[in-house]
Amino acid sequence: MKIVFARDLRVRQILLEIPSNKPGWYRWWAPEKALELLLNSHYINNKHLSVIRPYLTKQTWSKTDYYFIYTGIAVKDSIQNRLNWHINQHHTKSSVESGFLSTFRKTISSLVAGNQYDEDATNVLIDMLLVEYCSLDYPIKSDKAKEDIEKIEDHEMANNYLPLNIRGNKKPELRGFLNELKEARRTALC
Numbered sequence: 001m002k003i004v005f006a007r008d009l010r011v012r013q014i015l016l017e018i019p020s021n022k023p024g025w026y027r028w029w030a031p032e033k034a035l036e037l038l039l040n041s042h043y044i045n046n047k048h049l050s051v052i053r054p055y056l057t058k059q060t061w062s063k064t065d066y067y068f069i070y071t072g073i074a075v076k077d078s079i080q081n082r083l084n085w086h087i088n089q090h091h092t093k094s095s096v097e098s099g100f101l102s103t104f105r106k107t108i109s110s111l112v113a114g115n116q117y118d119e120d121a122t123n124v125l126i127d128m129l130l131v132e133y134c135s136l137d138y139p140i141k142s143d144k145a146k147e148d149i150e151k152i153e154d155h156e157m158a159n160n161y162l163p164l165n166i167r168g169n170k171k172p173e174l175r176g177f178l179n180e181l182k183e184a185r186r187t188a189l190c
Contacts, residue, residue: 001134003061007127009087015080023145024079024135025152028104028164029059029066034128038069039163043114043188044180048163055161055173066130070104070164071156073149079135087126091119096189107164107181110188 002018006028009015030038035056039049057068074082086104095101096116101109105122113121138145156162161171169178 001132003130003132005127006087006129006131009083009131010127015084015088018078018080018083018133019135020078020080021140022078022135023073023075023138023140023142023149024082024133025071025073025149025156026079026083026131026133027068027156028070028072029061029130029132030069031064031066031128034125035067035069037125038108038111039177041111041184043111043184044177046176046180048177048180052161052163052174052177055171056163057160061130068160068162070162071153071160072104073153074140075146075149076141078140079133083131083133087131091117091122093117103166104164106185106188107166110184111181114184114188116185116188 004014035053036049039052040047053067059066059068072082072086086102089095089102089105091101091105091109101116106116108125109116109118109122112125136145136149138148157165157168161174162169163174163177166178166182
């Protein structure tokens, strides 16, 4: 596993250090300030931070506590391409309207700006985050990569409380937040 500040992956030289020919999986970690902006968003009805924070997996890096908020996988493309998409994607009219905007970016823009077109506000929050990633030595799109990486994702979802993962998230403690998040994502398209 490697850990990097998301903002550093805006530097092409650093992004290119991530394998461009391997699939993998990743975790997103938020410091307290980012966690508060997401879970106590002005664009949802309730404040969820104090209820959800005790359930979150916490790690300390450089004397700062970070909370595990999202996991994802790269099977159909490289881990480099997937992280680049989440970090550097532009919120063009066509990407927002076609649904091609990264689901991670949709969620963040909906919570911090109430508007999926607000690329700047989304980037400010993303730049606060850490990304932990792992590339695996399989061919991209291979059945073995899909099988093994999806098992990892299932394990992460089953053993952690991940408030920004919507699909397949069955943690009852997150239900209220996830329902409000889904609504915020619907209304943030306007």
